[in-house]
Amino acid sequence: MARAKKAAAKKTAARKPAAKKTAAAKAPALPKSVTNAEAKVKLQQKAVDQAQKKVAQAQTKLDKHRNKVDTENARLTKLRADTTAKRDKAKAKPTAAAKRAVETARGKVNTVRLKLQDIRAEAKLIRAEIQAAKKVVTREVKKLRTAERNLKAKLREHERKLAKKAKAEQKKAEQKAKAAAKRAAAKAKRAAKKKSAAPKRKKAAAKKTATRKAPAKKKAATKKKAVARKTPAKKAARKRPAAKKKS
Numbered sequence: 001m002a003r004a005k006k007a008a009a010k011k012t013a014a015r016k017p018a019a020k021k022t023a024a025a026k027a028p029a030l031p032k033s034v035t036n037a038e039a040k041v042k043l044q045q046k047a048v049d050q051a052q053k054k055v056a057q058a059q060t061k062l063d064k065h066r067n068k069v070d071t072e073n074a075r076l077t078k079l080r081a082d083t084t085a086k087r088d089k090a091k092a093k094p095t096a097a098a099k100r101a102v103e104t105a106r107g108k109v110n111t112v113r114l115k116l117q118d119i120r121a122e123a124k125l126i127r128a129e130i131q132a133a134k135k136v137v138t139r140e141v142k143k144l145r146t147a148e149r150n151l152k153a154k155l156r157e158h159e160r161k162l163a164k165k166a167k168a169e170q171k172k173a174e175q176k177a178k179a180a181a182k183r184a185a186a187k188a189k190r191a192a193k194k195k196s197a198a199p200k201r202k203k204a205a206a207k208k209t210a211t212r213k214a215p216a217k218k219k220a221a222t223k224k225k226a227v228a229r230k231t232p233a234k235k236a237a238r239k240r241p242a243a244k245k246k247s
Helices: 002-015 032-092 096-246
Strands: none
Touching: 032 096
16 A cells, blocks of 8 residues: 555656746846957957967076076186197197197187087077067057957947846836836826715715705695695585585
């Protein structure tokens, strides 16, 4: 029995329609001009981020080249010192081997010096690249500020329109309420007038009825009087012959 009840309860629950989820109140959609302005701001922000990233990359590259310059400077200083020592040694003992060692050392110094010049030239190019990238950043930031100002202007315009619409709706509602109040007041006035006029109407109706009934009553009374006058005359006429017989 209990199982049958449970099965019946399950079937009933399955038959019942699922409760509909109450949809959350959606905010009013923004106009296309505002959404376009927002998209432009996002796009411009992306351009600024990319330009700043290029500046950071160029700065990192320049730092690496500076480390290379320092390394090559240290190496050049060491080679020059070595060349000077070998030259002094060649002066003290001017052998062919000593002279070859001096020439080799000079060649190494020249090689490192040329390499250092190339690195410095590259560093100069990187610095120019950084300056150009910074100019791009400045230009893109300026564009971003313009896009942000445009977005703020569009939002202000949208808010102004919404406020105007809300004000118009409020005014319409107030007018509607005023008209409803006016109608209610007029209705109440008519009802009060009707109520106050009811006794007067009853009185007038009663007076009219009384006026209609008065001639009928008067006529009835006149008729009654006439009948009353005729009745004694008839009686007298009936009595007169009897009196003659007695004489």
